[in-house]
Amino acid sequence: MLIAGAGHVRGDRGVPFYIARQKPGTRVASIAWLEVQKGVENPAAYAEGFAAERLPFDFVWFTPRANDDDPCAAFHR
Numbered sequence: 001m002l003i004a005g006a007g008h009v010r011g012d013r014g015v016p017f018y019i020a021r022q023k024p025g026t027r028v029a030s031i032a033w034l035e036v037q038k039g040v041e042n043p044a045a046y047a048e049g050f051a052a053e054r055l056p057f058d059f060v061w062f063t064p065r066a067n068d069d070d071p072c073a074a075f076h077r
Contacts, residue, residue, distance in 0.1 A: 002015055006033075009032055010030065011030050011058065012056040031060070032057040032060050033060075036062050036065050043055070043060065
C-alpha cells in the first residue's frame with residue numbers, strides 16, 4: 001500500500017502507471033481523496049483540475065471542504 005498525493009496515484013502517469021509497465025498483470029487500484037468544490041456537483045467536472053478528460057483514478061472519495069481560514073491569522077496583532 002502506498003499513501004501519496006493525488007498526482008502520485010494517478011493511473012495515467014503516477015505510480016500505478018509505472019507498476020503496470022514494470023509488472024504487467026499486477027492488480028493495482030488507485031484512490032484519490034478530493035475536497036468538494038463549492039458549486040461543483042458533477043464528479044466528472046473535477047477531471048479538468050487534473051488536465052484530463054476523466055478522473056485519472058480508479059476510485060474517488062469526496063471529502064468535505066476544509067476551512068479556508070488562515071490558521072496563523074489568530075496570531076497576528
